[in-house]
Amino acid sequence: MILKFKKTDENAVLPSKNHKDDTGLDVTCVEDKVIPAKGSAVIEVGLKFAYIEPGYWVRIEGRSGLGFKHGILPHPGIIDCGYRGSAGIKLYNLTNTDYQIKSGDRIAQFVVYNNHDVEDAIRANLISLDDIAELSFFEKIIINLKDHYKDIPNKLLVYQVLRNSISNMINDIYETTKKNLIENNINSIDDIRKKNNFVVSFSNEMKKNCDIIKKFLFDKVYNHSHLSDKRQYSKKVISTLFTYFVKNNNKLPVDWRNQNIEIERLICDYISGMTDRFALNLYKEISE
DSSP states (O other): OOEEEEESSTTOOOOBOSSTTOSSEEEEOOSOEEEOTTOEEEEOOSEEEEEEOTTOEEEEEOOHIIIIIHOEEEOOOEEOTTOOSBOOEEEEEOSSSOEEEOTTOEEEEEEEESOOHHHHHHHTTSSOHHHHTTSHHHHHHHHHHHHHOTTOOHHHHHHHHHHHHHHHHHHHHHHHHHHHHHHTTOOSHHHHHHOSSOSSOOOHHHHHHHHHHHHHHIIIIITOGGGHHHHHHHHHHHHHHHHHHHHOGGGSOGGGSSOSSOHHHHHHHHHHTSOHHHHHHHHHHHHO
């Protein structure tokens, strides 16, 4: 179980997917509240985070209906694996009219992530929104959002750009894969195995966009001069963690032990799933 909650209100509804194939978990409020025009309000959902699996973090995402129909967007929050506080949601009203939230309304989504390099780079001030706007993939998203939300604050704009970019990629790989399954007459796992080409894939256009984004990240982020010292420190952290777990297999979480896989590969997989904060805290703990 990657994510667990504790109810603090008897009327609370545990976050869940509206449809089985959805990415996000719908979050339901437990109070009536008015969000003033051009203002904001914190909406209670009657929940606390009880557990987030180490190596993961949760992002508060908006619901498309609230955003595009009513101009209501959530505060772009990131919840690290060690957080155990309230799951309340702050909502912004970008319109000129007060908006009524009612108990039982689905107001946001929780989406579990483990990495997003563009977002990390923006948060670290290595690149800006203007930088990614130079790429046509992001430029189109930014133009559409600015047309729809005339006075959207820059922080919320960044959040929506990244959210929409993920959605666009997910939709592309879904539609392309569905098309490939039909064209290749795929009806079973064996049919997949017989194919020499990738059935699950991006469209050619999206592949080009991804290649451009990768090159951009290497030029602007991965090889950034400010990261040189941090890169060396990161290597030291990862090397220390790896050596520690090789010598102390019993310190791995219970569900990671006694698996039918070589221990070195297992430890690499475990470390790769850690968040930066979790890895650094563990490094400091074992180095004391």
